[in-house]
Amino acid sequence: MPERLPMSMLPAALHIRRGVTAVVGSGGKTTTLATLATLLEAPGSPDMNGTGVDGTHAATAPRIILTTTTHIRPFPFTPLYTGERGSELAQVLDGHPTVCCGTPAQDGKLAAPKMPFDGLARLADYVLAEADGSRALPIKAHAAHEPVVPTETRSLVIVVGAHGFGSSVESVAHRPEIFCRRSGSCPCDPVTPELVAKVLASELSDGAIPCPREASVSILVTHVAGERHLEDARRLHHALGRPVLAVDYPQQALWSIAE
Template structure:
């Protein structure tokens, strides 16, 4: 389920791309930051491109879980350096066969990290949309970025800032990555419950969801895990406040519905 906020209400959308239309740019680089559904959002975007008959590459500038799909192209960093041409051919094969490729350097604990800079530069020259996971949250539904986070490339054209609606009414210290930093930013105690106002503040704050967003990039908020009617109604209230604060594109999603 994907809805977008327009005219004080939620409207059903066929896709993210039908609303945001990033293909208006020559070669979009779409980054996902925040918590509560970054990888799922990028997966949905990759599927949308494939359904349109277009290709997309998914990668990370930090760490993300390694995919086990046929379109996963993950290798040791040394291999990307020593066998880069062969691996790039594999990426091209995935793009032709599946319409998408997920690429990365193999890391610990079943994760992958960013490919070497030379490989990234080569891939950028292909003029294929790049979908970048630019933040980490340890599987929690909320986060506040650290000093070096998020890792947004300067050529980023769109930033999808993701929030998990299942954080509402939960203790900040239990569901927020960097909860002490979040408590300071929100003026709360770590044991306080998360409210709609907290998500609004995080999404609008220059040290929250907007942190590091390049000036030319379009900032988009995704209120994910709105898996019940109640959460959808609460997300709509959040979206209205975000819109009043100048955020143009706000989505309410549930990848379960």
């Protein structure tokens, strides 16, 4: 049975460690990043044992950078830094616990920052990066050039949108032809947790989703609305053979699904 957790446990449940976190997949990456930043801002963000997320007791609010390796829109109500000087970014972080960092791109979006990720990790406790694109679709398979996971990544979060289950592959999957090839499905087939598990297992095993050797990997099912979606998350867990987290952000509801 899914175990209900307080939303404050999300960073610990996703094994978010100090350093770089990359969020990939589809169906809720941006909301996940914003939620993690809000929860991590609290001094001593608790894990399951009441200590900090990385096992320490933080005395002050940590510094957090929100950024991307692809493209994002600036986070609202968050200071934005678009330069390339570490000293300037450090000054912004002195006045604001969370800063959005990137390079101006077309249509008001941000591209990857000019500073390297190891430099960002020296300036902030947590560097939270959106490392994938999905064109706002809930299901994703990856082409050879994506996702763009920094080599410094210590926590890798793979997002799956539960609102894609039950609809046809061609209507809800980004790169449906790759999804079909990896899952053995047809474009008109309904997306099931078992098909998503096949794609994820394939991409993790052959490096299509690159995972640095020391990084943790977490599966997060978003847009969970009701028992049917919880059952879908449970099926994904059983088919994939990995623990799965399920979240309903509007309702501030979080579940852990594991043996």
